[in-house]
Amino acid sequence: MLDRLIINNFKAWRSLDIEFGAVTGLFGTNSSGKSSVLQFLLLLKQTKNATDRGLVLDFGGPEQFVNLGSFSDAVHLHRITEQLEWKVRWKLQKEISIANPSGKRTDILFSGSTISASSIARMKDRSLVSDRLEYSFGGYKFRIEPKKEGATEFDLTAESKEPKQPFHFVRNKARAWALPGPVKTHLFPDQAKTYFQNSDFLGVLESEYETMMDSIYYLGPLRAPPRREYPWSGASPSDVGLRGERAVEALLAATVRGETRNLGGRTHYKPFQEMIAYWLKELGLIHSFRIEEIGSGANLYRAIVQRDVKGPEALLTDVGFGVSQVLPALVLLHYVPSGSTVLMEQPEIHLHPAVQSGLADVILTVARVRKLQVIVESHSEHMLRRFQRRVAEERYSADSLKLYFCDTVDGVATLDNLELNMFGEIGNWPESFFGDEMTEISETRKAVLRRKTSARTS
Known part of the structure; x- marks a missing residue:
């Protein structure tokens, strides 16, 4: 299950830091960056699926999840001198443990139920490259990056800021060649597993990343x-x-x-x-x-x-x-397997308001019963109100529901975490969230009064 996503320099987002719940609702104005959150996850998914291992990021085509054009189209403000950076964190369905290859079979090197992966993509000599990859797991960080800025040789390192058992990658003396950089944006080079005696576990982290990406499913807005x-x-x-x-x-x-x-x-x-x-x-x-x-x-x-x-x-x-x-x-x-993440873009299109509210109930029910994670990008006030109502009725936990409002300021996307309390109330309701309802009602009443007054005097 996705837990957190951090992005720098993607489309309208100069920076984004979002945490996901079992159900996450993305609301906001048009062209405010809502869809871009889903698009970035789909970009990572289709890059993972790409058969070309030399492809850094698969920006897609007409029949793929997303078609983002090129790096120039996707990077914030089309500034190709900037680098696209991201970090994705997810929770495993069950804790995994990695044994110490140098010790007894019962010796555990690392264990945990949360993994994060971070990477970058940038232009270098008119080509897209990814020259940094890091996985965090069990309190440790495993990183591959250039030995020095601009270098073509890479170092594989491990570190922990907490007082844990120290770990170092042990170089195989028979494999003294230079280490190349990451493959795509989520794989260590094959040489990382052959040049070092105790690095096989990196494949476990890569496998968990790919399993997480495989568990993401998407339904677009047009049927x-x-x-x-x-x-x-x-x-x-x-x-x-x-x-x-x-x-x-x-x-x-x-x-x-x-x-x-x-x-x-x-x-x-x-x-x-x-x-x-x-x-x-x-x-x-x-x-x-x-x-x-x-x-x-x-x-x-x-x-x-x-x-x-x-x-x-x-x-x-x-x-x-x-x-x-x-x-x-x-x-x-x-249909999707239990534990999957479902991305839905404007599922309320063409639906009557009452059906939109009912669809919110479907999402809450299925997420709870089937252990799904559902991330919805929507313009529907009726879905939002139903989410609030079910929290107020104690039929769904506010802790499992994340609601956000996206907007743009001077062309840069912003994200507000809607503060939903246990009573279903939003403490920081954005101005003109779904239009100015009270002004509409007031102006309508005024118009009716003017017309009735005019009719009496004529």
């Missing part, structure tokens, strides 16, 4: 339109697609596997498809929902809904757009 027919060959997609285009495939895959979900507590488990239908009904969008094959062996399926208890059944294409808009969000939240 694929519903289809009259959905082909499915029996494959299990990894997610629902960037635009939710694979939501029906994921739903069918989970159904065939016999997966079940529940609402927590003593509630009964429901088949996967029934759980999705339950939420669609709970949100007030439909009375019933099911996926059925058009004909035996056809590998073509239809999504059928019944809007009202006495109304006729219809295809998903023939009912309001809200159902097809929210369906991918519901499927993704229930």
Whole structure:
């Protein structure tokens, strides 16, 4: 689970330091940097996924998570002389321990349940390079960086500021060659594991980083339109697609596997498809929902809904757009493995205010029951108000909910931590957060009064 992200010089952010909760809400004005927080995490994810190990950062393309152009486009104020810096910290699902290769099998070198990784990217001789990588774990920092500024030879070091057992990397005398720099922005060079006798554990840290990145899933703000027919060959997609285009495939895959979900507590488990239908009904969008094959062996399926208890059944294409808009969000939240991190960008688009509030309940419920982390970028006042209400009702802990307001000052993004107390109250409500509601009401009343007065005197 993501714990903290620090970024310097990315898009509108001169500097960003954000802590995440089990549910995190990013609110704010247009072009205020909200989406950039998600984009940076996706940049790291697609860089990890890149097959080209020589690629420092994968800024993406049309079919990838994000398409950021180039370093010049992504760096703050397009200042290519600046370096992009970041640090990401995450919590492991369980504590890990690393044994001492020089001691007994029971000797533990390091142990912990939190890891952080930090790196940089900068332009050097018209090429993008990353020449510093550091992992922090168990009270120690393991770093690779140039021996001196501008050098092409690197040092691998370990340090601890606390009074812990000292640790030093032991050089293999038969491997006296120079050490190269980091690979991508999260990997130590292979030579780091072969030139040193006690460095194999670095691979564990790299593996945990990649596992964390693999556990991040994303749903974009624009949904694929519903289809009259959905082909499915029996494959299990990894997610629902960037635009939710694979939501029906994921739903069918989970159904065939016999997966079940529940609402927590003593509630009964429901088949996967029934759980999705339950939420669609709970949100007030439909009375019933099911996926059925058009004909035996056809590998073509239809999504059928019944809007009202006495109304006729219809295809998903023939009912309001809200159902097809929210369906991918519901499927993704229930489909991803327990413990995953789900990034959702404006999931409220095309949804009625009451459904937006209900979607907030879905997010809170699934995060709690399935141990998910959900990070939502939104403009919805109704979702925010529902988050507050559930805290006030003691149905969700304020400590597990992080809410932020993003804004820009002179083109630089700013972040305000909304101080949510145990009663669901926000102590530092930003000015004109969702517009000036009281002014709108006041001016409307004044206009009505003027018109009524004018009508009496005419």
